[in-house]
Amino acid sequence: xxxxxxxxKLVKVFDGKTxxxxxxxxxxxxRRGEIFSxxxxxxxxxxxxxxxxxxxxxPTEGTITLLGLDIRKDKDxxxxxIGYLSQKFSLYGDLTVDENIDFFAEIHKVRDYRGRxxxxxxFTRLAPFRDRLAARLSGGMKQKLALACTLVHAPDIxxxxxxxxxxxxxxxxxxxxxxxxxxxxxxxxxxxxPYLDEAERSTRVALMNECRLLRCDTPExxxxxxxxxxxxxxxxxxxxxxxxxxxxxSEQDIQLFGDRIHLLQPKGAMTQHDIQDQLKKQEIAFDxxxxxxxxxxxVFVSAIR
Amino acid sequence: xxMNNDTxxxxxxxxxxxxxxxxxxxxxxxxxxxxxxxxxxxLGPNGAGKSTTIRMLCGLLEPTSGSATVGGxxxxxxPDGVKTTIGYMSQRFSLYEDLTVEQNINxxxxxxxxxxxxxxxxxxxxxxxxxxxxxEQQLAHSLSGGWKQRLALGCATLHEPPIxxxxxxxxxxxxxxxxxxxxxxxxxxxxxxxxxxxTHYMDEAEHCNTIGLIYSGKLTAxxxxxxxxxxxxxxxxxxxxxxxxxxxxxxLQKQPWVVETSIxxxxxxxxxxxxxxxxxxIERVLAQRGIAxxxxxxxxxxxxxVFIHLIAEEDAKPHNNAS
Numbered sequence: 210x211x212x213x214x215x216x217x218k219l220v221k222v223f224d225g226k227t228x229x230x231x232x233x234x235x236x237x238x239x240r241r242g243e244i245f246s247x248x249x250x251x252x253x254x255x256x257x258x259x260x261x262x263x264x265x266x267x268p269t270e271g272t273i274t275l276l277g278l279d280i281r282k283d284k285d286x287x288x289x290x291i292g293y294l295s296q297k298f299s300l301y302g303d304l305t306v307d308e309n310i311d312f313f314a315e316i317h318k319v320r321d322y323r324g325r326x327x328x329x330x331x332f333t334r335l336a337p338f339r340d341r342l343a344a345r346l347s348g349g350m351k352q353k354l355a356l357a358c359t360l361v362h363a364p365d366i367x368x369x370x371x372x373x374x375x376x377x378x379x380x381x382x383x384x385x386x387x388x389x390x391x392x393x394x395x396x397x398x399x400x401x402x403p404y405l406d407e408a409e410r411s412t413r414v415a416l417m418n419e420c421r422l423l424r425c426d427t428p429e430x431x432x433x434x435x436x437x438x439x440x441x442x443x444x445x446x447x448x449x450x451x452x453x454x455x456x457x458x459s460e461q462d463i464q465l466f467g468d469r470i471h472l473l474q475p476k477g478a479m480t481q482h483d484i485q486d487q488l489k490k491q492e493i494a495f496d497x498x499x500x501x502x503x504x505x506x507x508v509f510v511s512a513i514r
Numbered sequence: 515x516x517m518n519n520d521t522x523x524x525x526x527x528x529x530x531x532x533x534x535x536x537x538x539x540x541x542x543x544x545x546x547x548x549x550x551x552x553x554x555x556x557l558g559p560n561g562a563g564k565s566t567t568i569r570m571l572c573g574l575l576e577p578t579s580g581s582a583t584v585g586g587x588x589x590x591x592x593p594d595g596v597k598t599t600i601g602y603m604s605q606r607f608s609l610y611e612d613l614t615v616e617q618n619i620n621x622x623x624x625x626x627x628x629x630x631x632x633x634x635x636x637x638x639x640x641x642x643x644x645x646x647x648x649x650e651q652q653l654a655h656s657l658s659g660g661w662k663q664r665l666a667l668g669c670a671t672l673h674e675p676p677i678x679x680x681x682x683x684x685x686x687x688x689x690x691x692x693x694x695x696x697x698x699x700x701x702x703x704x705x706x707x708x709x710x711x712x713t714h715y716m717d718e719a720e721h722c723n724t725i726g727l728i729y730s731g732k733l734t735a736x737x738x739x740x741x742x743x744x745x746x747x748x749x750x751x752x753x754x755x756x757x758x759x760x761x762x763x764x765x766l767q768k769q770p771w772v773v774e775t776s777i778x779x780x781x782x783x784x785x786x787x788x789x790x791x792x793x794x795x796i797e798r799v800l801a802q803r804g805i806a807x808x809x810x811x812x813x814x815x816x817x818x819x820v821f822i823h824l825i826a827e828e829d830a831k832p833h834n835n836a837s
Contacts, residue, residue, distance in 0.1 A: 244779070250688035251659050348560055374685070377559035377714050378821045382776055389760050389777040403686040406717055406818070410778050418688060428779050443740060448700060464693065465700060467553060467722045468738045506717070510689045 211277055213366050213397040214239040214262060219271035221257050231257040233420040234271070239366075239399055240413070242392060247401045248408040248505070249417035255401040256296065258417075259368050262399070263293045276365060289317075292359035292367040296374070298352075302344030306335050306354055309343055310361055317362035329357040333387065349380040356387070366397045373407065385410055405505040416509055423512045428505060435503040435511070437462075438476050440484055443469040444495040453493050461514075473507070525550045525677055525708035526571065530580035533566050540566045542731035543580065548710070548724070550676070551703050555722030556712040557821060563731040564712055568679060571710075573597050585676050603670035604681040609662060611655035615646050618654055618669055626673035640668030643698065660691025667698060677708045684718060696721050716817040727821065729828050739817060746815045746823055748788050749773060754796065755781040755809040762805050769799060774822060783813070785823065 221232040232254045239245045247255045260266040262273055264284040273280040275287050300309055310329065314322040330336040333353040338346065343354060352372065359367055369388075373381045385407075388398055400411065408414045409428050416423040416431070424431050444450050451465050454472070462473040472484070479487075485498050526548040533541040541563045548554045558564045569575040571584055573593030582589045585599030609618050619640055623633045641647055644664035646657075654662065663684065671678060680699075684692040699709055699721070711722060719725055720739050727735040727742070735742060756762050759782045763775040771790040776783050786792040793810060800807050815823075 244777075250691075251686040253688075375682075375714065377562075378716060378818050379559055379825055381714075382818075382822060385777060389763070393760050404715065405689065406816075410776075412779050448704060465696070466720050466739070467555075467724075468740050506689045510693070513688070513690060 210241055212238040213241045213243075213276060214399070215272075215274040216258075216262070217272045217274075219258065219261065219273060220269045221254075221261060221266070222269045230420055232261070235417070235420075235422045236271075237415050237422060237425045239397060241397050242395050243412035244388060244392065244398045244400065244410070246408040246411035246414045247399065247417060248403070248405060248414055248509075250403055252419070253417040254420040255417055256370055259293075259370055259399070259401055263291060263368055264288060265293070289362070290365045292362070292364035294355055294359045294367065294369045294372060296370045298355040300343040300351060300355055300358070303342060305340050305342055306330070306346070307339045309354060310357055313358040314361045319362045322361060325361060325363065329360060332390075333357050349376065349383070352376070352380075352384065353387070356384075360391075364396070366399065367391075369398065369400045371401055371403065373402065373404070381407070405509060408505055414505070416505070416512065418509070418513050424508070431505060431508055432503045435508045436476055437473040437503070437507070437511070438479070439501050439503050439507060440472045440474065440479075440481065441469055441497075441499055441501045442472060442484070442488070442495050443497050446494075450493060450495065453491070457491075471501075471507075523549055525552070526554075526582070526584050526710075528571070528580075528582045531567065531570060531577055531582050532579045533563075533570060533575065534578045539731050541570070541577075544728070544731075544733045545580075546726055546733060546736055548708055550708055551706045553699060553703050553709045553711065553721065553723045555719045555725040556710060556728065557714075557719055557725055557817075558728035559825070562728045564728050567728065568681075568710070568712060571596075572600060572602065572679065598673075599675055599677060601670035601673065601675040601678040602681070603666050603678065603683060608666040608669060609654040612653060614651050614653055615641070615657070615665060616650040618665065619672065622669040622672050628672060636672045636674070640665070640672060644668045658691075659687040660694065663687055663691065663695055664698065667695070671702070671707075676706070677710070678702070679710045679712075681712050682714065682718075683711060685715060716821070719817050725817075727824060729825050732828075734828055735820075735824050742817065742820045743815050746785075746820055749785045749815075749823065750788055750792055751783060751785045751813050751815050751819060752792060752796065753778065753781050753783055753809075753811050753813050754807070756800060756805050756807050758805055761803065762800055765799050765803050765805075766796065769795070771795065774819075774826070781809075783819075785815075785819065 215238050217236050219232055219235045223229045223231055235258060247258060249255055261268050264280050264287060276290055278287050280287060301312060304312060310326050330339055335353055346354060373384055391398060402408060413427050414431060415425040447465055447468055447470050450470055451463050454463055464471040481498050481500050488495050524547050529545050531541055531544045544567060556564050570577050570589055571582055573589050573596035577590060584596045587595035587599060589596055619637050628636055641650060644661065646661060646665060684695055703709055713719055724738055725742055726733055735745060759780060763782050766772045766784050767775050771787045773785045796810060797807050
């Protein structure tokens with residue numbers, strides 16, 4: 210099946226006294242029916258890339274193809290098939306939940322949307338609040354309403370720009386549950402996020418940093434490509450443990466947390482037992498050692514060094 | 515009612531702290547202690563009482579009942595004393611974007627009453643700590659995330675407060691800068707500075723020595739990251755790979771012995787009660803639906819799992835909350 214979106218050597222330069230490169234020769238595909246995350250810190254180029262994919266911002270160079278259509282030539286046709294939820298989304302505070310959905314349906318010229326509206330209200334569990342003014346909704350509910358408005362014209366692809374920034378873990382998990390149930394209807398979902406741990410939930414991820422693409426693959430393949438093993442050493446005084454370890458091990462390979470340390474070693478070089486023996490030999494106090502899977506963050510940090 | 519800095523080992527002592535707004539109890543009888551030099555994390559959903567608690571600890575809001583002592587100052591009788599003893603940093607909102615690095619530092623120096631030699635000394639420290647030597651005339655908005663963060667921390671600690679409050683300190687910043695920032699925090703902590711962090715980012719919470727989970731105004735759980743993960747010992751958490759993961763999740767969620775499911779790309783996580791033979795039960799439920807199980811593995815709970823499960827347990831309890 211044809212991919213949902215194809216980016217080929219996409220470039221965006223903002224003109225000015227000093228031109229700023231915001232997106233630097235980025236190429237990747239998004240397949241149909243997947244949740245695709247564009248991950249990276251602020252300033253990496255995620256939002257600029259998404260805006261170009263939605264036809265809101267023209268590319269400087271390169272091509273974008275959505276559902277086989279070219280973003281430069283067929284923008285109007287493309288807009289009928291996509292939805293975009295921006296980071297600073299707008300709802301009409303003095304309209305009710307119901308009225309907001311009506312409004313967006315009318316903007317998108319959706320005929321006979323009443324059935325769809327009922328589905329969306331059920332699906333986002335906003336039905337009991339349908340007569341509430343949008344301004345009086347909690348943050349989490351506002352976000353669900355904004356999502357419902359993005360879905361009212363039954364798009365094939367939706368773009369969500371940092372939908373869970375500032376949202377607590379419970380609401381965030383709820384939101385991801387909603388996203389995963391959308392997949393059942395064959396929708397393609399493209400999300401940007403600065404949270405690497407969130408990217409682990411996606412079907413595939415594109416890691417971006419400083420306007421460039423670092424990796425694009427399933428989270429598992431990205432992690433498999435990591436050249437180090439990661440060991441978790443727990444102990445009460447993790448800080449002291451790190452200080453001692455710094456004598457023999459490069460600082461880059463030791464990561465300190467509240468009550469433990471992550472130690473990186475070249476793949477296959479040492480086992481859990483080797484490390485336990487080493488620590489005992491050097492008379493270093495610790496509670497436990499175990500090997501843990503590399504995280505996307507581990508890969509990201511080593512990719513940008 | 516103490517007025518002076520005391521020299522005990524506790525930087526913050528909170529006892530039965532309560533705040534009511536009318537009949538709504540925003541903070542409900544919260545008690546905990548934070549040792550000097552500890553990195554303490556405050557977690558909780560929006561609206562759970564985190565911000566209200568922090569505001570009371572900063573001397574910005576008067577408690578309804580109970581007490582809190584911060585750096586030796588009582589928050590009710592000496593809120594101004596409290597303010598001299600703390601620093602506050604909110605990464606996304608602390609700096610004046612259209613002022614230069616130097617102007618920001620001068621501004622904060624002024625607010626904290628630093629002048630003359632002392633200001634000069636602290637200014638030079640802040641610039642060095644933040645790695646901004648040579649960039650003093652750069653506008654704050656042109657700094658990248660990592661540098662902004664370190665500058666904001668410098669501004670918040672110009673007056674060498676023994677206690678620092680950090681609100682979502684590393685949101686949106688690249689992982690390398692985030693790690694460098696935490697090294698800075700740990701070095702402050704090793705010099706006896708007590709650090710309070712509020713965050714929604716579970717990776718951040720893992721950096722804390724102790725974490726307090728606030729929900730519905732109550733301190734629902736408190737402990738080190740490892741201790742909190744052990745609170746989930748009554749459950750088992752599995753990572754499952756199979757075809758049609760969304761379908762499989764729905765089937766499992768219907769089972770009474772399944773507590774939670776959440777998607778992870780082409781796999782998903784499911785948590786079950788411990789006393790169930792989960793491996794075979796999961797296989798059975800999926801087989802009934804004609805779904806082939808590709809892989810199943812028991813995993814260690816993450817802090818996010820802890821958060822979600824403890825909150826679900828709280829929700830399941832009968833409530834007496836007036837709200």
